Amino acid sequence: MPRFRHLFLILGMLVLPSLACAAEGNVLAGTLIRSSPDLFGIPLEFIMFAMVLVGVAVLHDYTFQVGVVGLFLILNYKLLFTGFKHGTGLLGLGLHFQHEWVILANLLCLLLGFALLANQFERSGVPEALPKYLPANWLGGLILLLLIFVLSSFLDNIAAALIGGTIANVVYRHKVHIAYIAAIVAASNAGGSGSVVGDTTTTMMWIAGVSPDQVLHAYMAAVPAVFILGVPAAIIQNRHSALASPDAHHEPMDWGRFGVVFFVLAAAIVANYMANAVLVGLADHVPILGLTVMLALLVTAPLRQPDWSLLVTNMKGTLFLLSLVASASLMPVDDLPAASWETAYMLGFVSAVFDNIPLTALAIKQGGFDWGMLAFSVGFGGSMVWFGSSSGVAISNMFPEAKSVASWLRNGWYIIVAYVIGFFILLGFNGWEPTPRAGETLKQPAAITQPVIPIQQSAH
Numbered sequence: 001m002p003r004f005r006h007l008f009l010i011l012g013m014l015v016l017p018s019l020a021c022a023a024e025g026n027v028l029a030g031t032l033i034r035s036s037p038d039l040f041g042i043p044l045e046f047i048m049f050a051m052v053l054v055g056v057a058v059l060h061d062y063t064f065q066v067g068v069v070g071l072f073l074i075l076n077y078k079l080l081f082t083g084f085k086h087g088t089g090l091l092g093l094g095l096h097f098q099h100e101w102v103i104l105a106n107l108l109c110l111l112l113g114f115a116l117l118a119n120q121f122e123r124s125g126v127p128e129a130l131p132k133y134l135p136a137n138w139l140g141g142l143i144l145l146l147l148i149f150v151l152s153s154f155l156d157n158i159a160a161a162l163i164g165g166t167i168a169n170v171v172y173r174h175k176v177h178i179a180y181i182a183a184i185v186a187a188s189n190a191g192g193s194g195s196v197v198g199d200t201t202t203t204m205m206w207i208a209g210v211s212p213d214q215v216l217h218a219y220m221a222a223v224p225a226v227f228i229l230g231v232p233a234a235i236i237q238n239r240h241s242a243l244a245s246p247d248a249h250h251e252p253m254d255w256g257r258f259g260v261v262f263f264v265l266a267a268a269i270v271a272n273y274m275a276n277a278v279l280v281g282l283a284d285h286v287p288i289l290g291l292t293v294m295l296a297l298l299v300t301a302p303l304r305q306p307d308w309s310l311l312v313t314n315m316k317g318t319l320f321l322l323s324l325v326a327s328a329s330l331m332p333v334d335d336l337p338a339a340s341w342e343t344a345y346m347l348g349f350v351s352a353v354f355d356n357i358p359l360t361a362l363a364i365k366q367g368g369f370d371w372g373m374l375a376f377s378v379g380f381g382g383s384m385v386w387f388g389s390s391s392g393v394a395i396s397n398m399f400p401e402a403k404s405v406a407s408w409l410r411n412g413w414y415i416i417v418a419y420v421i422g423f424f425i426l427l428g429f430n431g432w433e434p435t436p437r438a439g440e441t442l443k444q445p446a447a448i449t450q451p452v453i454p455i456q457q458s459a460h
Helices: 002-029 044-058 063-082 089-123 126-132 138-154 157-171 178-192 200-207 216-240 255-278 288-300 309-329 341-350 356-366 371-384 390-398 405-411 413-430
Strands: none
Touching (some): 044 309, 063 089, 063 309, 089 126, 089 157, 089 200, 089 255, 089 288, 089 309, 089 390, 126 157, 138 157, 138 178, 157 390, 178 371, 178 413, 255 288, 309 390, 341 356, 341 371, 356 371, 371 413, 405 413
C-alpha cells in the first residue's frame, strides 16, 4: 500500500496548482469553457474514464484506489483544461456537484444503512429458520432468487440484494458460489425495474413525471429474465453447496430485531412515496430516502443496537461507487442517440460499465422513450458486471470475491443471455411504445406530403 500513498501525494501536488489556476481563471476569464482535446475524435475524459474501468477490471484488489485516483485525475484535468457544464474552475465544480449531491448522498446513506440493516436481519435468526421452508434441492435456490425479485419490487434493490445475500450466506453455510452472487444482484435489479420504488433509476423517472404504470410493463422482460438466469444459477449453487439441513436446535428468533428491520424498511417505503407522490419535488433537493433509513436506524438503536463497526467495513466499497458515479457525471455527454428500441437495447450494455444514473438522467432530459423498456435496460443491464449497479457494489462488500470482472462474466454469463431474451420478449409482445411524461408532448414525425398530380381530362 505505500505506493498508493505516494500516488496520492503526487496527485495532491498536481491538484493544488490546478486549483490555483482555476481560481484565477474564475476572476480573469469569467465562465469561459475551453474546448476539450480529443484523441481520434474521442474526448480525453472518456479515455480517462475507460482507463479507470479497465483498472477496476484488472486490479480488482485495489478497486477503491483505482476509483478514487481516477476521479482525482478527471477532476484535475477538467479544472485545468475544459471546465464543467455550468462554468469553469471552482465555481463550475461547485455548480456541478450542486446538481449531483442529492444522488451521491442518497447512495452513501443507503449503502451504509442497508448494510447495517442486513446485519440486523441476520442476527434476528430468521435466515436460520428458512431451510425448514425451502426445498432441499436446487429449487430452494430458485425460490430464494424469486423472493429477492419480489422484495425488490417494493423495496430498494440495494436492500433486497443485501437481505438476499444475508439469507444465502446462512442457508449455504458461507459457501456461496459467485454464479449465485451474480444471480442475487440480477434478481434484485430485475425486481426493481418495473416499480418506481424499486430502483434509483425508476424513482428518477417518477420524479420527472413518468407515471408508475408507464414502467410496469418492464416486468414482461424481467419475469422471464429472472427464470432464465435463476435456473442455472440455482443448479450451480446446489452443486457447489446444498441448502443447509433444518437445525432443530437453532437459537430462537429475536422478534425485536426483526421488528427493527420491518420498521426501517416500512419507513423507507413511506418516505419514498411521500417524497415523490405527495411532496412533489422534495426528492430533487433532499436525499430523503437515505436520510430516512439512517434516522430510522438511530431511532431504533436503543431497542436493538446495530453493529456500527460495519460503517467502517463498508466505507471503502461505498466510496468506490460514489467515485464512479461522480466520474460518470463529469463526462461530456449532453444527449443520447435518438430515442428508439435500438437505443434502449444498447443502453443496457452501456449501463454495465457506465453508471446507469447519469444515463437515466440524460434519457429523461431527452424524452421520447418507452419508459418500461428503458427501465429494464438500464436497471437489469447493470447486472452484467459487478460494479454496474449499486446493488452489485453492495454485495461485493459482503462477498469480496465478487470483485473480479473476469470471474463475474465467466460464471454469470447467463445474465447476458437473460437480458437479450427478456428484452426481445418485451419488444415482441409490447412493441416500442414511447409515452409522454407529465407535461411532455412527444415529437411527432413530420407528415409526408404527397405531390398533387393534376388529372388531365381526355378529349372526347
